[in-house]
Amino acid sequence: MSVQGWVQIVVFLAVLTAIVPLLGGYMARVYQGERIVLARVLGPAERGFYRLMRVDATHEQNWKQYARSVVIFSIASWLLLYLILRLQGSLPFNPSHFGAMPADVTFNTTTSFVTNTNWQFYAGETTLSNFSQMAGLAVQNFVSAAVGIAVVIAVIRGVSGRNLQTLGNFWHDLTRTLLYVLLPIAIIGSLVLVSQGVVQSLSGLQHYTTIEGVKQALTLGPVASQEVIKLLGTNGGGFFNVNSAMPFENANGFTNVIEMMLMLAIPASLTATYGRMVGSRRQGWFIYAAMGTMFIAAVAIVYGAEGHGSVAQHLAGIGGGNLEGKETRFGITDSSLFNAVSTVTSTGAVNAAMESFTGLGGSIPMADMMTGEVVFGGVGTGLASMLLFVILAVFIAGLMVGRTPEFLGKKIGAREVKLVMIGTLAVPFAILMAVAWSIASKYGLRSIFNGGPQGFSETLYAYTSQSQNNGSAFAGFTGFVQPNAPGNSGSFGFTFADLLGGGAMFFGRFVTIIPMLAVGGALAGRRLTPIGPGTMRTDSGTFVVLLIGVILLVALLTFVPALLLGPIVQSLSTQLF
Amino acid sequence: MRALRKELLASAIAIVVFTIVLGLAYPLFITGVSQVAFKNKAQGSQVTLNGRVIGSRLIAQDFQRPVIGRNGRPEVDRDGNPVLTPDVKYFQSRPSQSGYNPSATAFSNAGPNGADTNAAIRANAKAYLTLERRYDPSLTLSQVPPDAVQTSASGVDPDITLDNAHIQAHRIADVRGLSADQVNQLINDNTNGRGLGLFGEKTVNVLDLNLALDKETSQ
Numbered sequence: 001m002s003v004q005g006w007v008q009i010v011v012f013l014a015v016l017t018a019i020v021p022l023l024g025g026y027m028a029r030v031y032q033g034e035r036i037v038l039a040r041v042l043g044p045a046e047r048g049f050y051r052l053m054r055v056d057a058t059h060e061q062n063w064k065q066y067a068r069s070v071v072i073f074s075i076a077s078w079l080l081l082y083l084i085l086r087l088q089g090s091l092p093f094n095p096s097h098f099g100a101m102p103a104d105v106t107f108n109t110t111t112s113f114v115t116n117t118n119w120q121f122y123a124g125e126t127t128l129s130n131f132s133q134m135a136g137l138a139v140q141n142f143v144s145a146a147v148g149i150a151v152v153i154a155v156i157r158g159v160s161g162r163n164l165q166t167l168g169n170f171w172h173d174l175t176r177t178l179l180y181v182l183l184p185i186a187i188i189g190s191l192v193l194v195s196q197g198v199v200q201s202l203s204g205l206q207h208y209t210t211i212e213g214v215k216q217a218l219t220l221g222p223v224a225s226q227e228v229i230k231l232l233g234t235n236g237g238g239f240f241n242v243n244s245a246m247p248f249e250n251a252n253g254f255t256n257v258i259e260m261m262l263m264l265a266i267p268a269s270l271t272a273t274y275g276r277m278v279g280s281r282r283q284g285w286f287i288y289a290a291m292g293t294m295f296i297a298a299v300a301i302v303y304g305a306e307g308h309g310s311v312a313q314h315l316a317g318i319g320g321g322n323l324e325g326k327e328t329r330f331g332i333t334d335s336s337l338f339n340a341v342s343t344v345t346s347t348g349a350v351n352a353a354m355e356s357f358t359g360l361g362g363s364i365p366m367a368d369m370m371t372g373e374v375v376f377g378g379v380g381t382g383l384a385s386m387l388l389f390v391i392l393a394v395f396i397a398g399l400m401v402g403r404t405p406e407f408l409g410k411k412i413g414a415r416e417v418k419l420v421m422i423g424t425l426a427v428p429f430a431i432l433m434a435v436a437w438s439i440a441s442k443y444g445l446r447s448i449f450n451g452g453p454q455g456f457s458e459t460l461y462a463y464t465s466q467s468q469n470n471g472s473a474f475a476g477f478t479g480f481v482q483p484n485a486p487g488n489s490g491s492f493g494f495t496f497a498d499l500l501g502g503g504a505m506f507f508g509r510f511v512t513i514i515p516m517l518a519v520g521g522a523l524a525g526r527r528l529t530p531i532g533p534g535t536m537r538t539d540s541g542t543f544v545v546l547l548i549g550v551i552l553l554v555a556l557l558t559f560v561p562a563l564l565l566g567p568i569v570q571s572l573s574t575q576l577f
Numbered sequence: 578m579r580a581l582r583k584e585l586l587a588s589a590i591a592i593v594v595f596t597i598v599l600g601l602a603y604p605l606f607i608t609g610v611s612q613v614a615f616k617n618k619a620q621g622s623q624v625t626l627n628g629r630v631i632g633s634r635l636i637a638q639d640f641q642r643p644v645i646g647r648n649g650r651p652e653v654d655r656d657g658n659p660v661l662t663p664d665v666k667y668f669q670s671r672p673s674q675s676g677y678n679p680s681a682t683a684f685s686n687a688g689p690n691g692a693d694t695n696a697a698i699r700a701n702a703k704a705y706l707t708l709e710r711r712y713d714p715s716l717t718l719s720q721v722p723p724d725a726v727q728t729s730a731s732g733v734d735p736d737i738t739l740d741n742a743h744i745q746a747h748r749i750a751d752v753r754g755l756s757a758d759q760v761n762q763l764i765n766d767n768t769n770g771r772g773l774g775l776f777g778e779k780t781v782n783v784l785d786l787n788l789a790l791d792k793e794t795s796q
Contacts, residue, residue: 125680143592197618240682317719320723452688
């Protein structure tokens with residue numbers, strides 16, 4: 001750890017904190033239908049979309065109708081993406097003539113992108129055509145993010161003091177997110193990245209002979225346009241196999257900081273959107289404070305652990321930080337920060353090899369995911385999950401003092417608490433079941449690359465990441481075997497890992513989104529009770545501490561035994577496996 | 578039922594329309610602008626020498642050459658791959674697990690407590706010391722910079738650390754008959770600063786530096 005490194009981290013957080021009220025306030029205006037400058041230009045396009053889709057964007061939906069739109073739109077997305085990937089051999093923009101991936105890998109990949117996970121068993125540059133990347137995957141990078149944001153906006157409407165039983169209109173929220181939030185930032189961001197060396201081209205392989213006479217070929221592609229939305233939408237699926245470590249995706253220290261900011265911009269700013277929409281900016285800031293506190297702790301631990309170096313290098317007599325699987329231009333500081341940002345935000349992009357992180361350094365990304373992706377979290381779903389924990393914390397506080405719990409003036413009843421329990425505990429349960437099954441099954445063991453506790457960590461990471469819709473990986477874990485043959489011929493998938501992972505992603509997405517909307521629906525239109533002396537205020541330092549305590553308690557009780565078997569054993573040991 | 582059919586229709590139209598706008602119009606527009614405004618960068622920062630493309634300044638290349646056996650042919654190992662040895666007149670890139678291949682990238686996925694990881698680091702450290710000690714006998718194992726013995730993430734990391742460059746500078750000066758000051762000056766000239774003076778690390782671009790060396794020596 002160095003002073004210079006900490007200065008970077010502090011400046012980064014300061015800039016983020018300055019962005020939060022600006023972008024968050026802008027988004028509040030977008031969703032509340034207030035006048036925004038962009039609407040003057042894009043208004044006709046927005047109204048054109050509604051006409052094409054034949055929807056009435058002013059029609060208010062109750063939570064069931066809203067959830068139905070989310071689910072049906074996701075199914076339509078899934079079908080189209082699956083078709084594109086399976087038919088890529090007959091589609092345009094395929095300079096390397098790639099054929100389709102096997103069906104099981106395609107199932108996993110399609111599910112992965114539709115659920116905003118971006119788990120990747122395939123290696124982009126040797127598997128997918130430019131058409132699949134831009135018209136298939138990148139479209140899902142946009143729309144799956146927009147679905148997540150739409151969901152949290154609906155939930156916020158539910159908990160806010162708006163005197164309606166409904167949650168808004170899905171098509172309105174989806175379209176406005178795409179047109180007024182994601183697309184403008186993506187256009188500016190991708191041109192900034194290209195100006196720094198991130199590639200953007202439709203040319204095929206560029207062949208050349210190196211100084212030493214070796215023949216090499218560069219893979220180009222529409223990378224910058226996809227890179228931006230991959231991060232902005234907390235998706236994380238790289239154009240290249242090594243994701244944002246590839247210089248063509250992330251060229252230098254400047255692009256790296258831009259990319260980190262893109263990941264955090266929307267999840268962090270949504271706290272301010274929430275504050276404005278519930279009529280108390282303080283409420284938003286206190287949630288931001290709880291998230292920020294946990295984030296800083298995570299960064300400090302990863303940074304310290306990686307700076308200390310790995311057991312493997314110390315036993316070889318090499319001092320300094322752990323640079324195995326890290327790029328020189330990012331070094332220890334920016335590799336630690338980027339990957340902490342990426343795992344807390346549910347992005348899953350990496351600029352270093354997570355599998356090569358030290359035991360302790362690698363356990364923090366896992367813990368980030370295990371807390372339910374509430375530290376900023378995925379666009380929309382992160383804040384929505386956090387609101388579930390807020391209700392849980394209010395409920396626990398209510399039990400302690402023996403009063404009916406209330407949140408933003410609304411009494412919390414048994415139904416809401418039950419839904420919150422489903423929303424917070426179903427996914428951890430699914431993770432542990434999937435890990436146990438995979439470890440106990442000979443089909444599951446085929447996916448493991450490293451031996452010993454590291455192999456267990458790979459499996460734990462894989463199902464945690466997929467279930468929590470994160471998408472980062474201890475990348476030794478495989479579900480797709482590609483021989484060195486062109487065009488996917490002879491490749492095959494590990495069906496067990498592909499299907500179990502795909503199932504985990506579906507479960508993780510919809511078994512959180514639907515209870516969230518149901519909670520929003522249950523609280524929508526509920527009568528407000530005035531704040532009394534026994535009310536647990538959610539805009540106070542005490543509450544922030546209570547909230548963090550509840551989150552850690554739920555995560556720790558669920559996952560500590562599993563963490564002990566993998567990363568913690570390794571970080572406590574000075575032994576090689 | 579009518580409501581359901583309406584939702585199905587809206588979803589199908591929406592995803593097709595969004596695919597056209599976000600999946601074709603947007604990336605093609607960005608490609609068009611990039612190819613005009615940032616032609617070289619958008620095409621992978623390719624570097625030409627005497628009118629021929631010899632690489633990309635963002636992609637590492639291997640500065641090793643085949644070992645020529647007594648029979649005048651390149652030696653091969655048991656797998657039939659040529660045996661390589663560092664080309665002493667050039668700065669060396671970081672070790673790569675993927676043979677510096679920019680069109681099929683992969684992590685090493687070496688675990689932090691892995692016996693294999695440890696063995697690879699030991700072997701790389703031994704090779705580094707064997708190469709550099711001839712020119713700088715005071716070099717010890719504990720001074721070997723981590724970036725010189727641990728593989729990068731991308732396998733095509735174009736940079737090395739300043740520490741690593743300054744150790745290799747002894748060899749370069751000796752082999753090329755340059756003064757230490759001349760080599761250090763070239764290292765300084767080819768050092769990339771941090772982003773906005775703050776973000777990322779100071780690095781030395783190996784291809785830039787080696788091309789600058791060739792230019793300096795040929796004058």
